[in-house]
Amino acid sequence: MSTVTITTDINIGPFKIPSNGQNMIMNNYAQRNNLIVDVIIPEPMMSNALATVQWLHKDKKFSKVILCSIHQLPNIKNRIDELLKNMQNVEFHFALEGISGKGKTFLLECINEAKIFKNAKTIDSSKTTWSELYKLMQQKGTR
């Protein structure tokens, strides 16, 4: 029965977090929630399959998994199915969102929420100004 933190690719949905930053975020989350981290698993870059943790879970039987964000969950059906099959008894924690839970329903809700945000339009703040943002609100309204 152990708790693991998982680092992944630097690109996490809308965020760009290097692995040492990911470790800081997850360790701080663990500390605030009185969780003792036993294992640190680095998933390879350019993959969100979470295959390494699933492979190790078969032997080690993890009880809790900490990730930085729900955006690190897989988004392709067969990978989602694999994760749900192998890890549905494991408690998942997402540090940036500050949420945790376990089971198929919880994980599917998280995957769905990540998808909603992935599909949302985003204004590139590096290509706008305060005045332009104000104009946008005035012209487009808020509904």
Added chain:
Amino acid sequence: MVKGLSLKLKYMDLYNKLISGPGYSVYPIENMKIFKKLRDSFVDKITTSIGSGKNINEVRKAMARMSKAEVNKAMINLLTFTNLSDMMIDSCPDLVETLCGKELFIQRRAHTIINVPGKDHSKQWTHYEMMSGISPFTYVLWAPLHDLDDDGGAYHIDQKISLEIMKKEEATGLVNGPTVFNMMENQKPPRLKFGEAVIFNPFVLHGNVPFNSEFARIACNVRFQSFNKPLLQKNTDYLKYYRLQ
């Protein structure tokens, strides 16, 4: 039918006020049953944390005597109040729907702000909500958990004035600089009643001033925007999807 129409007109008027008028407005909470439940939940949670207070005024009195560190600790313990955002939104459903529709992005964790009286406390530098990276299509709903009988409330600056300052600051590359800081002088926060809220857009400058009282001021606030409008810098770290019933 007539009642529905007059309600619609009232909300349209409010919508126009928030977009092209002063940018803020005082608004009566629609569902006081939910809002009272919210206040009672807060009292339950904070009582567990600080060890005293049977009602909101007793909590306020106890908190007025606490150090900054003790207040901060109590506020961190309030992170367990995970449904505060939902309760705030659900206490004003018609308002929220009029401004942003039924499908929303709402703040994952609404804030509870505890302001302790005295000169060394409760100075909230005048600021725009935009500075945090929320979308320009966001509104803030701010409501005290008790009557405001002193200057412990928040003041809001008319959108036109806020905008002029914003443009000047933009030209100098500053945000919330000395001009804004000096606006803290001579502000008079309105004395809202429990059950009243202030709704404002993210370009409206606002803040609060030190106040004298035997009681701390306790208020909560939540940010929300339409699901159909773009995000800015805040994502799942700050927002969650929410659908009004």
